Amino acid sequence: MRAVPTKPLSVDDYRARVGALIRATPVTLLPLEHCVGLVLGEDLVSPVSLPPFDNSAMDGYAVRSVDVATPVVELPVAEDIPAGRTDVVPLLPGTVHRIMTGAPVPPGADAIVKVEDTDGGEERVTINATAAPGTHIRRTGEDVAQGATVLRAGTVLGSAQLGLAAAVGRADLPVHRPVRVLVLSTGSELVEPGEPLRHGQIYESNSALLAAAVREIGGEATVLRFVPDDVTAFHERIAGHLDKVDLLVTSGGVSAGAYEVVKDALTGQGVDFVRVAVQPGGPQGSGLFQGLPVVTLPGNPVSVALSFELFLRPALLAAMGHQVIHRTRVKARAAAELRSPSARRQYRRGRLEGEVVTPIGGPGSHLLASFAAANCLIEVPEDTEVVAEGDLVTVLVLDASR
Ligand SMILES: Nc1nc2c(c(=O)[nH]1)N[C@H]1C(S)=C(S)[C@@H](COP(=O)(O)OP(=O)(O)OC[C@H]3O[C@@H](n4cnc5c(N)ncnc54)[C@H](O)[C@@H]3O)O[C@H]1N2
Numbered sequence: 084m085r086a087v088p089t090k091p092l093s094v095d096d097y098r099a100r101v102g103a104l105i106r107a108t109p110v111t112l113l114p115l116e117h118c119v120g121l122v123l124g125e126d127l128v129s130p131v132s133l134p135p136f137d138n139s140a141m142d143g144y145a146v147r148s149v150d151v152a153t154p155v156v157e158l159p160v161a162e163d164i165p166a167g168r169t170d171v172v173p174l175l176p177g178t179v180h181r182i183m184t185g186a187p188v189p190p191g192a193d194a195i196v197k198v199e200d201t202d203g204g205e206e207r208v209t210i211n212a213t214a215a216p217g218t219h220i221r222r223t224g225e226d227v228a229q230g231a232t233v234l235r236a237g238t239v240l241g242s243a244q245l246g247l248a249a250a251v252g253r254a255d256l257p258v259h260r261p262v263r264v265l266v267l268s269t270g271s272e273l274v275e276p277g278e279p280l281r282h283g284q285i286y287e288s289n290s291a292l293l294a295a296a297v298r299e300i301g302g303e304a305t306v307l308r309f310v311p312d313d314v315t316a317f318h319e320r321i322a323g324h325l326d327k328v329d330l331l332v333t334s335g336g337v338s339a340g341a342y343e344v345v346k347d348a349l350t351g352q353g354v355d356f357v358r359v360a361v362q363p364g365g366p367q368g369s370g371l372f373q374g375l376p377v378v379t380l381p382g383n384p385v386s387v388a389l390s391f392e393l394f395l396r397p398a399l400l401a402a403m404g405h406q407v408i409h410r411t412r413v414k415a416r417a418a419a420e421l422r423s424p425s426a427r428r429q430y431r432r433g434r435l436e437g438e439v440v441t442p443i444g445g446p447g448s449h450l451l452a453s454f455a456a457a458n459c460l461i462e463v464p465e466d467t468e469v470v471a472e473g474d475l476v477t478v479l480v481l482d483a484s485r
């Protein structure tokens with residue numbers, strides 16, 4: 084057993100420390116299918132116009148507007164232009180071409196009459212409506228002009244942005260590549276989910292949580308099989324992996340017990356073990372082990388989740404080029420009283436509905452079910468020991484859709 088360091092770091096100071104540890108990922112060309120959620124590294128300039136040519140917005144007939152100025156008229160159908168026809172078929176006066184949506188408007192035509200306004204004829208067609216010049220024609224470049232910047236560096240790539248990149252002909256994009264995180268849980272009590280449990284054992288859940296949290300923000304996670312509280316096993320497990328990742332994240336083995344494997348393995352090896360003035364998530368460690376950034380989280384599942392939220396998520400997002408790295412913060416009225424330890428910032432799980440936040444579960448860092456039911460965190464400042472029902476509190480929105 085060991086003494087615990089006395090002077091805790093503030094949440095903000097520790098967040099800055101972890102942020103400074105994790106290096107920005109390089110900008111790399113990746114296929115579009117691997118770019119979802121990543122950040123564009125350079126402006127995207129369109130090599131083409133969109134639409135690339137004047138085309139029909141309707142299935143119908145390409146006409147000269149003067150030929151249909153007085154309905155009803157019957158005209159010969161000279162050509163059929165399905166979408167994808169690549170030759171050019173000029174329209175002669177007094178004739179029409181049948182045309183489909185997306186097909187190029189022939190030279191000479193200045194309007195489209197939709198098929199519903201005709202008898203649908205294939206040799207000759209009866210047209211029952213007039214069409215002013217330009218009707219149902221989508222003009223070259225009206226969406227995107229050739230040479231225009233369509234996406235700025237720093238844009239987060241979602242479905243709309245990736246659709247646009249493909250539309251202007253890009254198969255890949257320069258993006259900040261995903262951060263690569265190695266995840267290792269420690270603890271002799273741990274058992275792989277799916278296997279039988281004996282008294283004194285628990286299922287290993289921190290790796291699943293951490294890997295998913297990394298992937299949710301666009302990172303890559305490699306999960307190593309957990310190790311018991313054994314320093315040799317710890318070093319053997321990580322050997323051979325350290326040069327393939329940007330960061331090692333461990334859970335467990337960092338507090339004040341007799342078997343603190345992570346602390347024992349990494350003390351004096353470039354990793355500092357500290358206390359942060361936060362509940363949960365107090366015992367923390369971070370530093371460079373053999374040149375690799377390492378962040379060691381306390382083992383309790385909610386401490387892991389909260390530590391990821393507060394320290395790792397902003398650092399990893401920043402490393403991948405994101406400008407928005409913090410959760411949305413709102414003010415809400417507490418639906419129940421809360422108590423918090425003095426001189427520590429407490430994060431309680433809650434459900435935010437409109438302007439009211441209801442705390443769920445207690446403050447215990449083992450209460451994973453209430454974390455999973457929460458859609459927000461309630462932040463109780465260091466100098467607040469009691470939040471009364473109806474008080475305004477700061478809330479971090481985790482998932483606005485729940
Ligand atoms: N004497 C003291 N005891 C403790 C202190 C302290 O200051 N003095 N701090 C407490 C706090 S706060 C925390 S948080 C924990 C952190 O301890 P460790 O990081 O050493 O974590 P463990 O002891 O290994 O585990 C804590 C808890 O979490 C469970 N656990 C661990 N790993 C996993 C996993 N991968 N999946 C699921 N659950 C896991 C473990 O069974 C323990 O119940 O220390 C307190 N004690």
Ligand code: MOO
Nearest residue numbers: 363364365386448
């Ligand atoms: O810091 Mo521990 O994470 O409160 O439970």
